[in-house]
Amino acid sequence: MASLNQIFFGPPGTGKTYATIEAALEILDPAYLKTHAQSREALKNRFDEFAAQGDVRFVTFHQSFSYEDFVEGLRADSDETGQLRYSVVPGVFKTLCLPPSGAYRSFKVGDTYGTGYKIIYVSKDVVTFEKPKGNHLQIGMEMLCFMAEAVLSKQVTVNDFRDQSWDKKLSNSTLDPFIVNGYKNVLPAMVEHMIGGESGGLFDHEHSPKTDTPKVLIIDEINRGNVSRIFGELITLIEPSKRAGADEALEVTLPYSKDRFSVPNNVYLIGTMNTADRSLASMDIALRRRFTFIEVPPNPELLEGVVVEGVAIDELLGVINARIAALLDRDHCLGHAYFMPLKKSPTLPTLAGIFQQQILPLLQEYFFEDWQRIQWVLNDQRKDFDYRFVVQPTQDINHLFGDAVVVAQSNDRWEINTPAFERIESYLGILDHTLKVAAPVQYGAQEVQWQDLTLRQLASGTIEIDRDGQPVKPVLPLLRELAQKHDVPTLWSSGAAYNTRHLGRKVIKLLSEQQG
Structure with a gap:
């Protein structure tokens, strides 16, 4: 059984994000995953179907990502009179945790409500209008669903929202009276559309979505965000034992909406973490103990049989990673994904492009431009000069400055030897500096x-x-x-x-x- 909270971790290029599609399908449709395990295209199409219906959400953490983006926050808006007001808008995680609202009729771009309020954007979270004067208005679906359910449960009528008498019947409501009353010609019409009229004829409880349907939130680069700031009090609520319905279930009062909130046990979190970007040891300890960690190491076997002019790419990757692991650690190895284009195009120009545009810049970052250690990784120190990727050019100090200038003769200057990328001997030399193209017996x-x-x-x-x-x-x-x-x-x-x-x-x- 899949863990409620899991993180795929490993060096760059090992297929962590790639693996999240299968991990999501293992939760959402394990039978389909088993039947179509060999067809990546079929799995991606099925994944896209779940994403389209809102059962899968994808977000990338970064340094500016916040609690307001993830849970809930305030959004500024202006009413019909132009006065600025703030409304509570649910973030990506809270939206996924909210129960389904039923089989409501959907909105369409181009429809108008009230006095010329035209819909220009529709999503599962928000409806955006263009006002008569050209300004934009965003209405949260969470608020509309709350209003619709209040009508369907006979607590109020649509006309109660029109004549502003609804607040007397919904004394415990979290609706903002200013927003509801400010758009009394727009919101009631939208609610009436959703439920198919005052009686709610289109609403069918028997065919409404099940509340226990699994939901998946994929968090890419989870270690790049400020986890404590993003999760806030939810860091405790995501524990399996603290989820809604569990023996030790907990709920909190959210700071903006003042709603009571708990995390349902049908919401799964799948994260990815690049170990070269930040060490696993520095990961927020509160998060580490609430997630299961699944290592995704480089897999040279996926490159078996890929040979470029006598160079076995699986062996090339293995040798490079062995040297990186010895000089740094396993967290900074190279992933097999960098070399996957060679499966379709096993040519020297393709290999040269991979090394020149991806591998060498990554090594520069890993070793903080310590060119000597980069040489060791590429075995350049044992190759003939023409086949070295990184070289130290000779320089005549006296010729540059003359005899009157005294400059230390230390040669700390390094250059990239561009022609080496187009020579197959350069790559053979990474494996063994004694190998020559003229003697292919080794391969x-x-x-x-x-x-x-x-x-x-x-x-x-x-x-x-x-x-x-x-x-x-x-x-x-x-x-x-x-x-x-x-x-x-x-x-x-x-x-x-x-x-x-x-x-x-x-x-x-x-x-x-x-x-x-």
């Missing part, structure tokens, strides 16, 4: 004999093993036995196991070196 077809086994790597990269002339299948378990005997690593830096091709290359290379 082409080769064969080695060990005891009664023949290990063979085809030109396509496929690994085959024969025992006394008979094929061995499956290959991977035997490869792992051989790797264990010969102390060959079997895991990527992320902890994921090598695939058959990668492990096979490692074992064949070691056995060839032992026999050579």
Whole structure:
């Protein structure tokens, strides 16, 4: 069963936001997810359907995102006389938590109400009018639904809103009398439209939405916002044991509307967190203990079989991440998503664009432009000069300034060697500086004999093993036995196991070196 509160965390480019679609469907339609698990297009279409009907909401936290955006806040507006007033507007989370209001008739852009109030925008949260003088007016759906339900429950009539006698019958109402009375020609007409007339003929309780239908709020980059400020008192209410209906359920009085509020147990929170942006250790402790954390590490196996002019991309990513993990930590590794375009276009120009426009700038940020450590990650210090991505140009101080100027001869200047991105040797050198394009045996077809086994790597990269002339299948378990005997690593830096091709290359290379 899916957790009510969960966060996907990992380095950039590992597919955290990508994973939220499947996580949402696991909550909203697990049967569909199971049936269409192999079709990303089908899953995205189903996800979009839920989003269109309001069962999924998406928001991105940032430094300016606030409690007023998330829970509720005040919005300034002017009435028909031009006087400024403030109304309470629900935020994205409160809107998702509100119970469904029933099968109300919807509004349409272009319709007019009152004396020339024309609808120019409609959403599940708000209706925006253009006033006769050109100013705009926003009416919250929460207020309209409250008015409609008061009419349907026979507490008031639509005419009570017109003649301003409604407040005597709704003594405990949170409606703003100034807003309701100020738009007495607009709001009653809207309510009457919603319920199909004074009697509410279109309203059908039997076919109204179920209140226990799951809802999902996806919070991208959850660690980039000020969590304490955004959640406020709701940080306690999102706990499973504090949700509405639970044994220890709690509710609070919201500061603006003064409504009593609790978080229903059908609302799920799914967050994503980039560990390179902020360390997991610095995450708000109050939030950390209320969420389950799911790591999304780099997955080089998704790049299996992707080869660019002899360079195995899965191995390239694994080697780079191993060096980053040694120099920094696992939180700053590179995600496989950066290299996914190579699956459709496994060409040198595509690889060069990825390195020049994404990988190298990211490394500059990771290492605060410590170019020497960037060189170590790319193995530049062991390559020929022409194949280095980062180089130290030579400079003649005397030629620049003359003999009369004394300048220290320390060479701290670094430059990006642009031509290196267009040379396949530059990428081969990341794996092994001794590899040359003229000697493709390391990545082409080769064969080695060990005891009664023949290990063979085809030109396509496929690994085959024969025992006394008979094929061995499956290959991977035997490869792992051989790797264990010969102390060959079997895991990527992320902890994921090598695939058959990668492990096979490692074992064949070691056995060839032992026999050579």
